[in-house]
Amino acid sequence: ADKPTEIDHHLYEFGSVEYHTQASLSEPNNTYLSISTPLLSQGVLLSHGLPRHATEMFEGIPPDVLEIVEPAREGYQLTLRLDLARIPRKKDAVKMITQISSVQAAILSFQLKEILRNISNEDLSLGMYKPLKLVYHPRETFFVVKQPTKFTAVFPMRFKENTDVSIATAFFQELMDVGSSTALAKVPPCHWSPIPPPELRGELIEDLSTNGGFVSFEISSRHVEGKKLDKTVWGLLNFYSLVKYHVKCTRGFIQRRIRKRLQNLVEVIKSKLLNLKAALQKAGIEEDDRIEKVQEGTNQIHSKSILFYPKTLDLFHNCHFLLSEAGYRRMRKLISLSRSKLLKGRRSLTNKIKRIGSRIKIHAFNRFRRRWLTFPRFSSSYTKLD
Amino acid sequence: MIQWSCNGINLLIISQANTLRLYLTCIRNTLEAAMCLQNFPCQEVERHNKPEVELKYVTSPELLLNPVLICRNEAEKCLIETSINSLRISLKVKQADELENILTKKFLRFLSMRAEAFEVLRRKPVQGYDISFLITNYHCEEMQKHKLIDFIVQFMEDIDKEISELKLSVNTRGRLVATEFLKQFI
Numbered sequence: 005a006d007k008p009t010e011i012d013h014h015l016y017e018f019g020s021v022e023y024h025t026q027a028s029l030s031e032p033n034n035t036y037l038s039i040s041t042p043l044l045s046q047g048v049l050l051s052h053g054l055p056r057h058a059t060e061m062f063e064g065i066p067p068d069v070l071e072i073v074e075p076a077r078e079g080y081q082l083t084l085r086l087d088l089a090r091i092p093r094k095k096d097a098v099k100m101i102t103q104i105s106s107v108q109a110a111i112l113s114f115q116l117k118e119i120l121r122n123i124s125n126e127d128l129s130l131g132m133y134k135p136l137k138l139v140y141h142p143r144e145t146f147f148v149v150k151q152p153t154k155f156t157a158v159f160p161m162r163f164k165e166n167t168d169v170s171i172a173t174a175f176f177q178e179l180m181d182v183g184s185s186t187a188l189a190k191v192p193p194c195h196w197s198p199i200p201p202p203e204l205r206g207e208l209i210e211d212l213s214t215n216g217g218f219v220s221f222e223i224s225s226r227h228v229e230g231k232k233l234d235k236t237v238w239g240l241l242n243f244y245s246l247v248k249y250h251v252k253c254t255r256g257f258i259q260r261r262i263r264k265r266l267q268n269l270v271e272v273i274k275s276k277l278l279n280l281k282a283a284l285q286k287a288g289i290e291e292d293d294r295i296e297k298v299q300e301g302t303n304q305i306h307s308k309s310i311l312f313y314p315k316t317l318d319l320f321h322n323c324h325f326l327l328s329e330a331g332y333r334r335m336r337k338l339i340s341l342s343r344s345k346l347l348k349g350r351r352s353l354t355n356k357i358k359r360i361g362s363r364i365k366i367h368a369f370n371r372f373r374r375r376w377l378t379f380p381r382f383s384s385s386y387t388k389l390d
Numbered sequence: 391m392i393q394w395s396c397n398g399i400n401l402l403i404i405s406q407a408n409t410l411r412l413y414l415t416c417i418r419n420t421l422e423a424a425m426c427l428q429n430f431p432c433q434e435v436e437r438h439n440k441p442e443v444e445l446k447y448v449t450s451p452e453l454l455l456n457p458v459l460i461c462r463n464e465a466e467k468c469l470i471e472t473s474i475n476s477l478r479i480s481l482k483v484k485q486a487d488e489l490e491n492i493l494t495k496k497f498l499r500f501l502s503m504r505a506e507a508f509e510v511l512r513r514k515p516v517q518g519y520d521i522s523f524l525i526t527n528y529h530c531e532e533m534q535k536h537k538l539i540d541f542i543v544q545f546m547e548d549i550d551k552e553i554s555e556l557k558l559s560v561n562t563r564g565r566l567v568a569t570e571f572l573k574q575f576i
Contacts, residue, residue, distance in 0.1 A: 166492065167492050167496070169488075170488045170489045170491075170492045171489070171492075171560065171564075173488070173489075174489050174560055174561055174564055175564040175567065175568065177564075178561060178564040178565040178567075178568045179564075179568040179571075179572070181565070181568075182565060182568045182569050182572060183568075183572055188569070188572055188573070188576070190575075190576050191572040191573070191575045191576060192572075192575055194572070227575055232575070235574045235575065236574075236575055238574075239571065239574050239575060243571075246567075246571060250563075250564070250567050253563075254560055254563060254564075257559070257560075257563065258493065258496065258556060258560070261556060261559070262496065262497050262500050262556075263500075265497075265548075265552055266500065266501060266504060266507075269501070269508070269545070269548070270507045270508065272541065272544070273507075273508055273509070273510075273541060
């Protein structure tokens with residue numbers, strides 16, 4: 005900002021990490037960044053303190069841009085003084101900012117490296133390799149077991165749902181297969197078992213109760229020499245995150261695939277199952293017209309429609325049967341009836357109805373009816389009564 | 391090898407050597423024989439018309455035919471229950487391991503929840519089965535019978551194929567992720 009302002013922000017990140025950013029008007033060019041991250045293991049103290057290792061983290065950054073404040077602010081493990089105005093504006097800026105922002109990851113990595121280097125000789129001489137419990141996240145603990153020629157990192161896996169357990173188990177099987185293949189012979193051997201490995205005997209039951217089994221990696225000296233140490237340590241620290249992310253992505257993939265399959269199946273049932281209405285329309289028959297004509301009882305004959313004037317009332321009940329597929333052939337026969345035959349049928353029916361309507365004939369009743377049984381006619385206009 | 395039982399349910403046990411094709415042909419032939427449905431109003435309640443096969447308490451046993459159970463093996467079977475105006479087909483899909491079990495359950499539940507899109511699908515499968523169809527006389531009037539049977543048989547084939555492909559895809563994804571993860575240790 006062009007105008008110096010007071011800044012005091014607390015930021016929280018996954019893994020109980022806290023950042024505190026401070027800038028005051030008295031020092032407009034300096035910004036203080038304090039970092040608090042939970043230690044991996046409470047039982048092992050860092051031998052030389054964090055700031056010594058912190059200087060190694062920021063190799064390549066000029067001291068006028070970044071300086072480590074000793075001692076760190078209260079409640080924080082590391083405090084850095086940054087001069088943001090001196091950060092170069094070109095490509096180096098991105099690299100420098102990335103290095104500064106990954107300080108938390110670097111702190112954790114150094115903690116694990118320190119732990120791996122400083123396993124006491126006393127433990128080794130007794131022949132007991134006590135597993136070291138490391139807590140990267142409150143619910144994600146893992147163990148590191150020192151052995152004569154290697155380290156074994158054991159990850160107890162816990163999942164919330166059975167679906168996650170199945171997907172993760174399939175992933176662990178593939179991890180074992182890939183690790184034992186000849187193409188990747190140099191990678192740390194990986195094992196998965198549903199029961200705790202023998203190295204963890206004696207640990208608390210709550211640490212050993214899982215539903216996803218135990219994944220273990222055997223890290224030998226060739227995996228931690230030189231620059232490989234950083235990658236190995238970072239891979240181990242983020243194994244839980246990798247598994248969770250893989251399970252989440254696989255669930256999303258399954259959901260997308262199922263949805264796509266559903267759309268295909270629905271298209272099949274709509275397009276391939278040709279309904280009878282469409283079949284009738286193909287044959288030039290309009291079902292709705294037919295029903296209307298029967299109901300209204302009109303004398304018009306549509307050339308495109310089938311005229312169902314049944315000779316008897318019983319035939320009307322068969323109309324519904326004719327709609328079914330079994331009666332489709334019978335309907336086609338009826339279509340072929342000639343116009344004259346249809347008219348004959350209609351005429352005979354109307355004659356029958358007339359005969360039924362006037363069964364009882366009284367002589368001179370018509371004259372009586374016309375005179376006495378007609379409704380009086382009222383004129384449309386009326387005179388207003390005063 | 392075919393055996394007939396005498397407890398009212400015709401049980402066809404197909405030997406393990408026969409393929410899926412024989413199983414599906416048997417189902418197709420049974421459906422062609424069973425799918426002779428007609429409209430039949432409810433005899434108990436006036437002006438009601440219900441699929442007789444769905445009635446929980448059978449008051450008119452004369453309207454129901456003997457159910458047919460066709461088993462391919464212990465894990466795969468098909469139950470066809472017929473009545474005068476409706477037909478219910480229940481399928482049990484093979485599930486070799488836990489992952490297939492999960493995938494089948496998810497897939498068929500997804501379809502069942504959207505049963506209205508299929509018209510002939512039942513929202514809840516019959517107990518002991520993974521998915522159920524309910525075909526009534528109205529469906530037979532609106533749709534062509536042989537195409538309806540083709541759809542059901544094709545559906546069974548597609549389900550098996552889809553579950554297998556899903557499992558393969560999940561394993562392939564896992565393998566790729568595992569390879570990339572382990573490469574960083576080299």
